[in-house]
Amino acid sequence: MFEFFSEIKWEYLYDFDLAIDSIPFLLQGLRITMIIAGFSMVFALLIGIVVGIARMSKLAIFRLPAKFYISFMRGTPLLVFVFILYYGLPVIGIEFSSAIVAAIVGVSLNFAAYLAEVVRSSISSVPKGQWEAAETLQMNYFQTLRRIVIPQATRIAVPPIFNIFMDVLKGTSLASVITVQELLYSGRLIAGRTYDSMTMYITVAIIYWLVSVVIGTIQSKLEVRYNRYLAKG
Amino acid sequence: MITVENMKKTFGDQTVLESINFNVNKGEVVCLVGASGSGKTTLLRCLNLLEKPNEGKLKIGSKQVEFGKTKLTKKDIEEIRQYSGMVFQGFHLFPHMTLMENIIEAPLTVKKRDKKVVMEEANEILQKVGLVEHKDKYPDALSGGQQQRAAIARSLMMHPEVLLFDEPTSALDPQLVREVLKVIENLAKEGQTMVIVTHEMNFARRIANRALFMDEGYILEEGPAEKVLTDPREARTREFLALLEDE
Numbered sequence: 001m002f003e004f005f006s007e008i009k010w011e012y013l014y015d016f017d018l019a020i021d022s023i024p025f026l027l028q029g030l031r032i033t034m035i036i037a038g039f040s041m042v043f044a045l046l047i048g049i050v051v052g053i054a055r056m057s058k059l060a061i062f063r064l065p066a067k068f069y070i071s072f073m074r075g076t077p078l079l080v081f082v083f084i085l086y087y088g089l090p091v092i093g094i095e096f097s098s099a100i101v102a103a104i105v106g107v108s109l110n111f112a113a114y115l116a117e118v119v120r121s122s123i124s125s126v127p128k129g130q131w132e133a134a135e136t137l138q139m140n141y142f143q144t145l146r147r148i149v150i151p152q153a154t155r156i157a158v159p160p161i162f163n164i165f166m167d168v169l170k171g172t173s174l175a176s177v178i179t180v181q182e183l184l185y186s187g188r189l190i191a192g193r194t195y196d197s198m199t200m201y202i203t204v205a206i207i208y209w210l211v212s213v214v215i216g217t218i219q220s221k222l223e224v225r226y227n228r229y230l231a232k233g
Numbered sequence: 234m235i236t237v238e239n240m241k242k243t244f245g246d247q248t249v250l251e252s253i254n255f256n257v258n259k260g261e262v263v264c265l266v267g268a269s270g271s272g273k274t275t276l277l278r279c280l281n282l283l284e285k286p287n288e289g290k291l292k293i294g295s296k297q298v299e300f301g302k303t304k305l306t307k308k309d310i311e312e313i314r315q316y317s318g319m320v321f322q323g324f325h326l327f328p329h330m331t332l333m334e335n336i337i338e339a340p341l342t343v344k345k346r347d348k349k350v351v352m353e354e355a356n357e358i359l360q361k362v363g364l365v366e367h368k369d370k371y372p373d374a375l376s377g378g379q380q381q382r383a384a385i386a387r388s389l390m391m392h393p394e395v396l397l398f399d400e401p402t403s404a405l406d407p408q409l410v411r412e413v414l415k416v417i418e419n420l421a422k423e424g425q426t427m428v429i430v431t432h433e434m435n436f437a438r439r440i441a442n443r444a445l446f447m448d449e450g451y452i453l454e455e456g457p458a459e460k461v462l463t464d465p466r467e468a469r470t471r472e473f474l475a476l477l478e479d480e
Binding site (some may be wrong): 081086129130133134136137138139140143147148149153155211229230 | 262281283310311312314315317319321323325327328329330338339342344371372373387391397414
């Protein structure tokens with residue numbers, strides 16, 4: 001037991017000098033990560049709302065494609081889907097202008113499916129009485145959705161949406177596989193050059209974690225805001 | 234005001250309303266009474282098409298629809314609903330809006346009326362139901378009785394020709410029932426046409442012009458509220474009233 005610990009080369013655990021020296025380079029990678037994550041969150045949410053509402057439609061022409069889309073995207077690994085986009089599509093003559101664009105498209109389309117499920121479940125969790133009250137006040141479907149249901153569904157949806165946003169952030173690291181020079185890719189470059197994988201990947205991990213803490217803080221702020229109409233305790 | 238002819242409603246193979254005929258005149262207060270499962274709530278919900286009857290005719294205001302022959306259009310439903318307002322057992326106020334926001338919502342969103350004018354009117358109506366000092370609170374901060382009075386105010390803002398009440402006091406603590414009944418009673422005095430599903434027999438006797446006693450999907454007995462709810466003709470009605478007395 002103690003022999004195991006004594007064999008560990010603690011002096012190689014973390015090289016602070018290297019970590020600090022590499023930060024400017026890593027931050028350039030982080031910029032790309034944030035671009036992919038930011039666009040993907042927005043697009044995924046927009047697509048998710050549309051697909052989620054279509055999934056609840058009474059009309060099969062909306063409901064069934066939405067159902068298929070969600071099933072396919074949830075049932076395939078993001079990495080495989082990104083490969084289809086970036087390596088597969090050029091075979092049939094469709095090429096993305098850059099790997100970043102391919103990454104944004106892949107991450108958005110994939111996470112949109114999860115968000116669609118959140119949209120659907122949070123909208124259906126708004127009590128039926130709310131729809132009926134709005135109906136008897138002569139509000140139409142979209143007025144009811146926009147003014148009554150979505151504001152209430154949003155409160156319920158915030159925590160799961162932000163869980164997915166954190167997955168989006170982490171999911172962008174797969175873009176490194178298709179040569180996008182984002183945070184993980186940048187870390188890998190330095191790790192390859194310095195042979196200090198431990199220091200570099202711990203540093204990269206900490207940067208992802210710090211960004212996720214910021215996302216979590218935004219989530220808490222929103223939760224307070226959306227819960228303001230509930231009686232305390 | 235309302236005319237119902239041969240209305241029939243089934244859920245699956247279960248018949249809930251069996252050839253219902255009745256009418257409500259302008260300014261009249263009609264109470265629907267009967268045991269649970271007798272179809273009174275379903276009948277009320279058929280009057281604003283929250284439930285779609287399978288057969289028969291419904292005329293409300295100057296709009297008439299016929300069921301079972303052709304499919305109801307969105308326009309039919311809209312036109313029928315513009316004549317009525319509804320107050321639910323469970324209030325169904327919009328929890329994310331203050332009282333004021335709750336009651337000005339439909340006039341602004343649906344009727345696109347001027348906000349200032351609507352706010353003034355809202356203040357008057359809130360005064361009438363005794364909630365002016367609570368207008369900036371969220372429903373969750375109010376008692377059930379206050380919520381129900383707010384819900385009544387909300388439907389009044391659309392100036393319904395007829396107001397439908399679905400057991401408006403059944404979800405309330407006993408000490409809160411009176412304040413809600415008082416508001417309804419005042420509306421009756423003002424000549425508001427109302428159809429009320431209720432178990433409050435004393436209240437019904439006092440304010441209703443007519444009572445309909447429903448049993449297993451039929452209107453078994455109909456007449457002046459005093460008569461039907463005090464000295465009914467039918468044995469079933471007497472049984473029902475006796476059961477309520479026992480409670």
